[in-house]
Amino acid sequence: MKIDNNIPYKIYLDEKEMPKAWYNLRADMKNKPAPLLNPATLEPMTFDDLIPVFCDDLVKQELDDTTPYFEIPEEIRDFYKMYRPAPLVRAYCLEEKLGTPAKIYYKFEGNNTSGSHKLNSAIAQAYYAKKQGLKGVTTETGAGQWGTALSMACSYFDLDCKVYMVKCSYEQKPFRREVMRTYGASVTPSPSMDTKIGQKINAEHPGTTGSLGCAISEAVEVATSTPGYRYVLGSVLNQVLLHQSIIGLETKAALDKYNIKPDVIIGCAGGGSNLGGLIAPFMGEKLRGEADYEIIAVEPASCPSFTRGKYAYDFCDTGMVCPLAKMKTLGADFIPAPNHAGGLRYHGMSSTLSQLYEDGYMKAVSVTQTDVFAAAEQFARVEGILPAPESSHAIKVAIDEALKCKETGEEKTIVFGLTGTGYFDMYAYEKFHDGLMSDYIPTDEELEKSLAKLPKVEK
Ligand SMILES: *Cc1c(COP(=O)(O)O)cnc(C)c1O
Numbered sequence: 299m300k301i302d303n304n305i306p307y308k309i310y311l312d313e314k315e316m317p318k319a320w321y322n323l324r325a326d327m328k329n330k331p332a333p334l335l336n337p338a339t340l341e342p343m344t345f346d347d348l349i350p351v352f353c354d355d356l357v358k359q360e361l362d363d364t365t366p367y368f369e370i371p372e373e374i375r376d377f378y379k380m381y382r383p384a385p386l387v388r389a390y391c392l393e394e395k396l397g398t399p400a401k402i403y404y405k406f407e408g409n410n411t412s413g414s415h416k417l418n419s420a421i422a423q424a425y426y427a428k429k430q431g432l433k434g435v436t437t438e439t440g441a442g443q444w445g446t447a448l449s450m451a452c453s454y455f456d457l458d459c460k461v462y463m464v465k466c467s468y469e470q471k472p473f474r475r476e477v478m479r480t481y482g483a484s485v486t487p488s489p490s491m492d493t494k495i496g497q498k499i500n501a502e503h504p505g506t507t508g509s510l511g512c513a514i515s516e517a518v519e520v521a522t523s524t525p526g527y528r529y530v531l532g533s534v535l536n537q538v539l540l541h542q543s544i545i546g547l548e549t550k551a552a553l554d555k556y557n558i559k560p561d562v563i564i565g566c567a568g569g570g571s572n573l574g575g576l577i578a579p580f581m582g583e584k585l586r587g588e589a590d591y592e593i594i595a596v597e598p599a600s601c602p603s604f605t606r607g608k609y610a611y612d613f614c615d616t617g618m619v620c621p622l623a624k625m626k627t628l629g630a631d632f633i634p635a636p637n638h639a640g641g642l643r644y645h646g647m648s649s650t651l652s653q654l655y656e657d658g659y660m661k662a663v664s665v666t667q668t669d670v671f672a673a674a675e676q677f678a679r680v681e682g683i684l685p686a687p688e689s690s691h692a693i694k695v696a697i698d699e700a701l702k703c704k705e706t707g708e709e710k711t712i713v714f715g716l717t718g719t720g721y722f723d724m725y726a727y728e729k730f731h732d733g734l735m736s737d738y739i740p741t742d743e744e745l746e747k748s749l750a751k752l753p754k755v756e757k
Contacts, residue, residue, distance in 0.1 A: 299394050308385040309552040316383055317547040320370055320540045323578045324363035324650060326585040329657055331363070331536070331649035332624035335611060340755060343621045351518060353528050355426040359537040366582075368540060370422075377421045377454065378544065381410040386552040386713075391680040393700065400703035402696055403560075404716040405549045405576065406683065411477070414641075414686065414718030415572045416447035416532050419541035423530045424451035433526035434458025438488065438513030440467055441640025442474030443686075443718065444532030449481035459483040460527075462490065462516045466507035467640060474722050488513035495519050495617040509633055510644055515617025533569025534614070534623070534648050542575025549713065550579045560591060562699055564714040566691035567595040567604065567662070568641045570648030576715040577660070584659060593660040594699075595651070596691040598670075599739045601634040603627060603647045604655055604662035606745060611755040612646060622753060626652040628740075629748030635738035637667055638726030639687040645748075663695055666737040670694050671730040674720070686718040687726055 301307065324330060333342035348357040359368060370378075389402040407415035427435050434457050439445030445461040452459035461483050468475060468487040475485050488508045489496040495515040499506065506512075514531070521529035532538065553560060563580055565573035573595055583589040595604055603626045613630035614620040627646040628634075634643045654660055667687070674690035676697065677683070685693060696714040703710050720727070729735045 299390055301390060305388070305556045307390070308387045309556065310385055311383040311548060311551055313379055315551055316375070316378065317544055317551070318370055318375065319367040321543040321547060321578050321582060322362065322366055322368060322540050323543070323574065323581055324536065325366035326582045327363070327653065329653055331653045334621035334623055335755065337613070337618060337622050337753070350522050351529050353423070353426045353430050353432065355429065356423060356537050359540055360535060371425060374422055374425050381417070382544070383548050384409060384545070386549055389681055392677060395676070395680050396697065396700050396704065398700040398704045399707060399709045400700040401709065401711045402700055403711070403713045405545060405713070406716045407545065407572070408683065408686070408716065408719035412443060412447035412450055413721065414443040414447065415542060415545060415575070416444045417450060418544050418575070419532060419538045419571065420444070420447035420451035421454065422541040424448070424455045424457055427457055427528060427530070428455040432457065432528055434460065435528055435530045436460040436462070436517040436521040437530050437532065438462045438464070438510060438517045440464045440510045440513070440643060442467055442471050442478070442722065443641055445478050445483065445485065446474060448530065448532070449478040449483035452483065453481040460517070460520060461485045462488040462513040464488055464508040464510060464513050470725065471722060488516050490516060493519045495619065499616065509616060511616035511630055514615035515619050518615070518619050533571040534644065534646065536650060538571045539574035539578070539648055539650055542571045543578040545572065545575040545715065546578040546580065549576060558711060560713040561710040562592045562594065562712045564594045564596060564692050564695050564699070564712065566642060566688050566715070566717060567597050567647065567651070568688060569644050569646070570651040572715050572717045574648055574651055581654065581659065594695055595655070595660060595662040596695045597662060597664050598637050598639055598642050598691065599664040599666045599737065600637045601628065601643050601645070602664040603645065605664045607647070608749050608752065609652060609656050610752050612752050614646060622755065623649050624652070625649050626655065627752070628745060629751055631751050632745070632748035635740070638723060638729070638735070639667065639670070639691065641688040642691065665691055665694050666739070668730065668735050668737055671727065671735065673697050683716065684720050685716060686720040687723050689715070689717040692716070
């Protein structure tokens with residue numbers, strides 16, 4: 299193996315080199331992402347409309363598309379130091395195995411107990427809730443990574459945490475549930491009978507095993523009807539992309555330290571938070587005309603919001619209690635086929651990334667889950683990390699890009715986001731190993747059905 303001795307195998311930053319401010323990509327966008335709309339009036343949501351749902355400081359971040367940098371409060375920076383900076387690793391062994399001239403780097407976000415990048419935003423959201431003097435927060439979780447991250451953040455700041463967990467995950471992932479309870483969160487399977495919307499959904503769909511959109515409606519209802527509580531969300535929103543910019547800022551600082559310029563940047567996309575965070579400073583340069591990068595979002599073929607969705611206003615949840623967001627969407631009614639990358643099963647996409655995609659600043663590809671697990675296994679066998687199924691979408695396309703370089707002889711530098719570890723996903727790996735994994739791809743007719751129910755908004 300040819301190791302470059304001038305560059306560390308893993309590039310770490312010193313604590314002193316860690317970013318002190320988050321970068322708000324929207325500040326550099328000429329076409330700003332479309333505003334959230336009030337579903338009743340179809341007028342843009344204002345600060346006053348949003349503060350019954352979200353913490354005050356987070357609403358300010360959500361609505362601000364002109365301030366480029368937000369200082370990271372010292373308490374959050376101190377918490378970050380517990381598990382950051384995350385390493386930027388050169389995948390030498392994978393390169394050798396593939397026989398590619400490409401140089402592959404990955405930013406590894408799995409070095410904390412929640413097992414993913416979600417802690418970066420969870421700690422920020424818990425901090426602002428505490429600062430506001432709140433008692434607690436509510437949220438939903440699908441696969442469980444977000445609920446775990448938020449439980450950790452809430453226990454750190456001594457806040458109560460109520461998690462509505464999609465019922466099928468609650469039953470299939472008892473270990474995730476217990477991790478959350480270890481950190482003091484209460485975990486309720488959704489749809490539950492505790493909320494009006496849960497009762498309604500249970501009555502209309504007896505025996506349903508729930509969905510993210512349904513759990514969001516329940517968590518929002520509880521937050522807005524319980525004094526001293528607010529709702530927090532782990533992806534999709536602008537504020538979450540802002541907090542996740544720590545990923546990209548660290549990556550860029552590490553690359554700059556050794557004068558490395560990436561050609562291709564790849565990330566998996568569920569609601570868009572890790573991808574939005576990873577690409578933020580690079581996209582900023584691209585938007586300002588200072589540099590160019592090829593940026594690729596990777597999504598599951600079973601839930602293809604970028605590649606087959608419509609760019610339109612849609613509901614963010616099943617109960618239709620949340621504001622409308624303009625985004626690449628498959629329709630709030632779309633229930634993706636069971637896919638083992640639970641974190642990528644949302645029907646919509648960050649408005650910021652949707653706008654950038656529409657404007658041609660980034661591409662997207664969709665991949666099937668057996669191909670993803672084959673890539674995950676290939677990676678695990680040589681790089682030593684057991685990747686999360688979500689993260690493995692990025693691995694799959696990084697490998698594909700590296701193999702293209704093998705054909706052309708190009709020595710491209712490829713950077714991808716390795717968002718987390720897959721220890722709680724061993725049932726999925728088992729299905730793959732036993733040859734029982736299927737690759738469901740929705741038909742055009744199915745997509746048309748859910749897209750036909752998009753709200754009629756002339757904006
Ligand atoms: C939640 C999750 C994702 C997808 O969420 P984004 O908001 O799109 O980043 C990806 N990887 C892991 C490990 C996750 O937990």
